Amino acid sequence: xxxxxxxxxxxxxxxxxxxxxxGLTIYVYPKEGYKSTYAIFGTNFGxxxxxxxxxxxxxxxxxxxxxHYLEHKLFESEDGDAFARYALTGANANAYTSFxxxxxxxxxTEKFEESLEILLDFVQSPYFTAETVAKEQGIIxxxxxxxxxxxxxRVMFNTLVGMYQKHPVRIDxxxxxxxxxxxxxxxxxxxxxxxxxxxxxxxxxxxxxxxxQVLKVADKMLKPCEAHNVESLFEDEPYEVGQTIIEQKFPxxxxxxxxxFKEDVSSGSISSEEAAxxxxxxxxxxxxxxxxxxxxxxxxxxxxxxDFERMEGPHYxxxxxGGESREPKKAAEIIKEYIAKAKxxxxxxxxxxxxxxxxxxxxxxxxxxxxxxxxxxxDMHFEGRELFxxxxxxxxxxxxxxxxxxxxxxxxxxxxxxxxxxxxx
Amino acid sequence: xxxxxxEEIARGVHFSAIRDERxxxxxxxxxxxxxxxxxxxxxxxxLSGVLAHSCEEYPTFLELSRKLDSLYGTTxxxxxxxxxxxxxxxxxxxxxxxxxxxxGESVYEEMAxxxxxxLFKPNVKDGAFSEEDFLQEQRQSLDAIDGLFNDxxxxxxxxxxxxxxxxxxxxxxxxxxxxxxxxxxxxxxxxQYKELLKTARLEIICLCANDTENVKKIFTExxxxxxxxxxxxxxxxxxxxxxxxxxxDTLDVNQSKxxxxxxxxxxxxxxxxxxxxxxxxxxxxxAHSKLFNNVREKQSLCYYCASGFDPLKGIMTVESxxxxxxxxxxxxxxxxxxEDMKNGIISDEEIENTKRSLTNSYMTSVDxxxxxxxxxxxxxxxxxxxxxREQADVISKITKEEIVEAAKKLSLDTVYVLTSNxxxxxxxxx
Numbered sequence: 001x002x003x004x005x006x007x008x009x010x011x012x013x014x015x016x017x018x019x020x021x022x023g024l025t026i027y028v029y030p031k032e033g034y035k036s037t038y039a040i041f042g043t044n045f046g047x048x049x050x051x052x053x054x055x056x057x058x059x060x061x062x063x064x065x066x067x068h069y070l071e072h073k074l075f076e077s078e079d080g081d082a083f084a085r086y087a088l089t090g091a092n093a094n095a096y097t098s099f100x101x102x103x104x105x106x107x108x109t110e111k112f113e114e115s116l117e118i119l120l121d122f123v124q125s126p127y128f129t130a131e132t133v134a135k136e137q138g139i140i141x142x143x144x145x146x147x148x149x150x151x152x153x154r155v156m157f158n159t160l161v162g163m164y165q166k167h168p169v170r171i172d173x174x175x176x177x178x179x180x181x182x183x184x185x186x187x188x189x190x191x192x193x194x195x196x197x198x199x200x201x202x203x204x205x206x207x208x209x210x211x212x213q214v215l216k217v218a219d220k221m222l223k224p225c226e227a228h229n230v231e232s233l234f235e236d237e238p239y240e241v242g243q244t245i246i247e248q249k250f251p252x253x254x255x256x257x258x259x260x261f262k263e264d265v266s267s268g269s270i271s272s273e274e275a276a277x278x279x280x281x282x283x284x285x286x287x288x289x290x291x292x293x294x295x296x297x298x299x300x301x302x303x304x305x306x307d308f309e310r311m312e313g314p315h316y317x318x319x320x321x322g323g324e325s326r327e328p329k330k331a332a333e334i335i336k337e338y339i340a341k342a343k344x345x346x347x348x349x350x351x352x353x354x355x356x357x358x359x360x361x362x363x364x365x366x367x368x369x370x371x372x373x374x375x376x377x378x379d380m381h382f383e384g385r386e387l388f389x390x391x392x393x394x395x396x397x398x399x400x401x402x403x404x405x406x407x408x409x410x411x412x413x414x415x416x417x418x419x420x421x422x423x424x425x
Numbered sequence: 426x427x428x429x430x431x432e433e434i435a436r437g438v439h440f441s442a443i444r445d446e447r448x449x450x451x452x453x454x455x456x457x458x459x460x461x462x463x464x465x466x467x468x469x470x471x472l473s474g475v476l477a478h479s480c481e482e483y484p485t486f487l488e489l490s491r492k493l494d495s496l497y498g499t500t501x502x503x504x505x506x507x508x509x510x511x512x513x514x515x516x517x518x519x520x521x522x523x524x525x526x527x528x529g530e531s532v533y534e535e536m537a538x539x540x541x542x543x544l545f546k547p548n549v550k551d552g553a554f555s556e557e558d559f560l561q562e563q564r565q566s567l568d569a570i571d572g573l574f575n576d577x578x579x580x581x582x583x584x585x586x587x588x589x590x591x592x593x594x595x596x597x598x599x600x601x602x603x604x605x606x607x608x609x610x611x612x613x614x615x616x617q618y619k620e621l622l623k624t625a626r627l628e629i630i631c632l633c634a635n636d637t638e639n640v641k642k643i644f645t646e647x648x649x650x651x652x653x654x655x656x657x658x659x660x661x662x663x664x665x666x667x668x669x670x671x672x673x674d675t676l677d678v679n680q681s682k683x684x685x686x687x688x689x690x691x692x693x694x695x696x697x698x699x700x701x702x703x704x705x706x707x708x709x710x711x712a713h714s715k716l717f718n719n720v721r722e723k724q725s726l727c728y729y730c731a732s733g734f735d736p737l738k739g740i741m742t743v744e745s746x747x748x749x750x751x752x753x754x755x756x757x758x759x760x761x762x763x764e765d766m767k768n769g770i771i772s773d774e775e776i777e778n779t780k781r782s783l784t785n786s787y788m789t790s791v792d793x794x795x796x797x798x799x800x801x802x803x804x805x806x807x808x809x810x811x812x813x814r815e816q817a818d819v820i821s822k823i824t825k826e827e828i829v830e831a832a833k834k835l836s837l838d839t840v841y842v843l844t845s846n847x848x849x850x851x852x853x854x855x
Contacts, residue, residue, distance in 0.1 A: 010525070011449075033447035036789040081722070087713040087774075090781030092789070094712075109788035110781075138725030145680035146728055146746050151575050207792070251677050253571035289490035297486065297561070303568040324568060324575075354494040357527070361497025364521045365450050369793055395527060 003211065008388040010395055011367055015377070015387075016211050022222035023198040027377045028214050029206040031370060037112045037207035038370035041123050042103035042378045044202075045195035047173040048313060049100075051233040054194050059233060062191055063182040064168070065140075065175015068097040070188050072136050073128055074104070082122040091115040099169050100313040101382055107371065112209060113217050120203075120221035126192045128185035137180065144174050151252050151420045159260035159320060162246035162416035166235040169316045199227040204377040207370040234315045239264065240414060247419045255421040257328030259335055261410045263317035270312070272385040276359075276393035277405035278319075282308055284347045284355035284402065285339065286321055291351075292338040301331040312383070319410060328419045336412045343410065346403040355402075360394050429801065429810075434641065435648035437655035438627040442637040443801055448794045449525060451533050451633035453540055453640065454517035456802055457625035460658045461512045461594045467566065467601025468609055468617045470505040473514045474562035475614060477503030479547035479554055480539075486561065492539070497521045499536050501543065508806065509660035509692075509737030510594040514621065516544060519794070522634055533633060537640045545647045552615060559611035566606045573600070581682035581843045582744065588672045589686040589839040593661055595738050626655050628805055632798045662739050664690040666838035673842045681752055681844035685743040685759060690834040692739030693807060699819055700827040705734040705741050707771060707779045707828060708762060714779070715762040716743070726755045741835065749844050756840065766832035771825060780821050787813035 001021055007014040015029035047068060051061050075082045075095070086093045091108035093115075104123050108115045147153045157172060164170040174180070205214050241262050270278065286292055286308045296302040306323035325331045347355075366372045380387050431441040459469070483489035493499045499520030506513055520536040523529075548555040574580055583598060590596030600606075629644055631637045666688045691697040709716030709732030720730045730745040747755045765771075790796040791813055804810055811819070 012524070031447075034792050036785075036792045083712040083717075087711070087778035087782065090778075090785040092782065092785055107785075107789055109785050135722075135725055139721060139728055142680060142726075142746055142748070143728035145748075146578075148679040149577050251574075251577075253574040254568055256575070287490075287494065289487065289494040291487075294485075294487045294490075300564060303565050305568075305572070324572060354491060357496075358494040358498035360527065361499070361521045361525075361532075364497070364525045365519070368448050368450060 006386065006388055008391060010391055011364065011388065013367060018211065018215070020218055020222060022218070022224040023227060024218070024222055025202050025381060026214060026218060027202070027204040027381070028209065028211045029204070029373050029377065030209060031207050034207045034370060036107055036109045036370060037205060037209045038105065038107040038374045039116055039119060039203065039205045040103050040105040040374045040378050041119050041203050042101050042201060043195050044100065044200050044382050045102055045191065046098050046100040046313070047171065048168040049195065049232045050168055052194060053231050053233065055229050060190055060194070062187050063175060064171045064179040065173070066183055066187060066191055067102050068174045069136065069140060069180055069183050070191055071095050071097045071102050071104075072140060073132060073188060074123060074126060076132050077122055077125050077127045082118060085118045085122070086115065089115045089118065091118075097173055099173065101378070103378060105374070113213065116205070116214070116217045117221055120217065123196070124221070124223055126189065126196070128188045130185055133183060133185050133188065140174060140180055141177050144172070144177055147172070147174065151250050151256050154248060154250065155256045155258050155322065155418050155420045156320065158246045158248055158420070159258040159416055159418040160318070162243040162418055163241045163260050163262045163318060164316065165238055165242040167237045167316050168234070169313065194228065194230050197228055197230070198222060198225050200230060202378050202381045204374040204381070206373040206377070232314060237315060241416045243416055245417045245419070247421065250420040250422060252420060252422040254324045255326065255328055255419055256322065256324050257331065258320050258322035258418045259332045259415055260418065261319045261415045263319060263409055264411075265315055265317050269383055270317075272389040273393040273401075274405060275385060276390050277397055277401050278310055278409065280352070280355050280359050280394060280397055281347065281402050281406045281409070282310065282319065283359050284351045285342060287355065287358065289354055289358070292335065295338070296331055296334060299334075301325055301327050301334065328417065332417045336415070339410050340412045343406055347399065347406065349399055352399045352402055356394065356397055360391075363391055363394055431805065434645040435651065436653040438644075438648050438653065439629065439805070440641045440644055441628065441630045441801065441805065442641070443630065443632045443797065444634070445632055445794075445797060446634040448522075448632075448634070450519055450521050450794055451536065451635065452517065452519045452794050452798050453537060453629070453631045454515055454798055454802065455540070455544060456628045456630070457514045457621055458508065458511045458657060458806070459621065459625050461507060461510050461597050461599070463597050465617065466512055466597055466599045467605040468614055469512055469514055469621070470599050470601065471562050471566045471606060471609060472614055472617055472621070473503035473505035473516070474565050475503075475554055475558055476514075476516050476543055476547065476618070477501050478543075478562065479558040480543045481546045481548050482542050484548045484555070485557070496532050496535055497526060499532065499539070501539065505599055507595070507599055511657065511660070512599055514625075516540065533635050534639070537643065541643050541647060547618070549615060553610070553612040554615050554618075556611050559614060563606060563609060566600065567603055570600050570603055570606065577678060577682060577843065578744070578746070581684050581841060582742070584672070584674060584843070585684040585686050585742065585839060585841040588670060588841060589740075593663065595660070595740075622651055623653055624655060626657050628802060630798055630802055632794055660692065660737055662692045663688055664739075666836040669837050670839045672839065673844065675844055675846045678843065678845050680746045681749045681842060683745045683747055683752055683755055684841040685756070685837060686839040686841070687741040687743075687835045688838050689734070689739045689741050689831065690836070691831070693736045697831070698736045698739070700823050700831040701739075701741070702734055702736060703776075703779060703783065703820055703823050704766065704828045704831040705732050706783055707775055708732045708766065709743060711779060711782045713782075715765070715775070716759065719762060720745070720755060720758045724758060726751050726758065730755070730759065752842055752844065760837075763832060763835060766829065767835075769825070769829050771828060773825070776825055776828065783820050784817035787817050
């Protein structure tokens, strides 16, 4: 078994990567003095993986929202549900589905080994029947409706709908009430057998634990499996956004907006270094200490809810700016103008220095949390990046790195403005 | 509580130091408590924003933000909320430990200085906050009031408390109304600020790996010139509801929100509140609770159905998001679970599982710096000094009889429903 240790002088921590004989990659990040342990077991299967082939076989198409549905149903097994088993260890368990992955997690302060055993066991033991599948329709139906009433969720999703013409990232993670009605036990098994393969999964554990402890449970519980070649299929997505503006009327008292920049993904996903440079560039452009933020604030076009984020997955990448605004269109114009100018003239040196220090400081703070650490390790594993390399890149970034990175992103002629607005606006 | 030291540095001002070397950041919080007052509440809420941004040394938002970012993204935040029937304003700072700074400078000391700077030397002209700072935060407050409506789950909760506690201070929304916020001035706010420093109960808490003597000294000096007099009232506890009030709002929503508000007849510092905590968690505080298993899993009525308890006020709430046609059915399903508890239908397993779950959440909460600080602050304000372990031990000793007794004291006060306008075909179902 191959165990590598990665150490960081800056973070003053280390973690271990284990290539387990079962085919699973395991990350263990011990945190001295912590009482709790957080574990996350995830598969590289999310809402966008709705068309795929296995070992070159026939194309399989599954209903929208099936990854999320599977997440709900995996908690159930023939002899009860996983929550009931966790109840005996005291662990606090949960799961989530994103565009590109599904993760099952728990955090505990006692009986860690028993809790890890439960996690590894139920995720490897699917049990879907017509009855159990039918029962979930009402529950997930209400989850979908809850999100339908959330203006912050809608404004974000509408941005993706506007930006992407073909890519399934434009479809809600939970699907629709109609699409989930088509989900059957057979289809869940099709997905499970294709994507829930240890070679396509990752286990990350952070906190009060050791490699020995994790391996003790992993050796006992992991069922070695053969690697399959699962290929997700995506239609060709044009470079251009589908719609430059997308609006929805909503019961809100203050409009919300997102300005989404569709990023070029023709050269694949970005490296650890590029990720760090992107984060510094975005911070320099739009954080509270940026001239842009202060201009928007002074002109009463945003309030302190204004924020930005970048997102990336298979064949898509985007940067979103947004928040509440009384005049979303005016705010969006100023953001675009400012970005165009920054790309032309480069980011000022002082803005860069500050952004670099702030981004570095924020990253260091994130290492306080077991939850953050385990989740970021899982993200980076699927994205093919390394956590400490990302920290080093942020700490050692130069203004040239940042401006070079900026020149390749944020095309102001390729963005979508999404607005949700109330009755009176 | 080990590694914890609290001392009075001025009348009604305490300084607490928590030494913890596990974290990569340090954190200082100044908590200011006053009686909640309908007229003053919006001013204090707006003031919490002004305090975090108004600084004589860095007079504009841009300058202060630049200073904070160059200190490795140190944060300075002001917040205001309700704690029982007190209003609490918290000003806090957080930044990385010196050992992580890239050029060896002291982030911690600079951060402490900045916090004192905004607290004691805001940007003031002629007995008023600078007009710019004031207008900026006034606008933020107005937007925050509008923003409340955007989140329907939070909105439903706010509406429940307005209806249920309309005649109690607890029903006051600290953000106030837009009219109230519009009537504020930079001068009025400055007077509120002066009064706050004089009359609020103050708790300063410093969580770090460093020595805290210097920080304590700065605060001690600052307060030596303030004439202090604290007068903090107690929270009124309504022990029983006379009758059930039913309130319905209609809006263009996809999902209806159901909120139930109960009087539990028991609040802290009464020891009985611990049994209510456990009872609430058995009912709907976990993913193996009665509500989760029976209302969500067995009947598929909702995605969330959860109970919560405010131990300071003695109110228990149950909230759920449901189909319009299922509102009545869900309400009855929740009430049935409560009836069961009153009749002693609670298994030992349910009790033990919930005790383990609460223990886990207490113990986990202090594995973050914000969680640690808030644990200690809450202990101080309760006049206790329990560690998470000690709190877990208190819970673990509660018996089934005590849980049943707590359930028997529940009285439903208000049923609040937020639903859509349209017709519903099967409203009378069940």
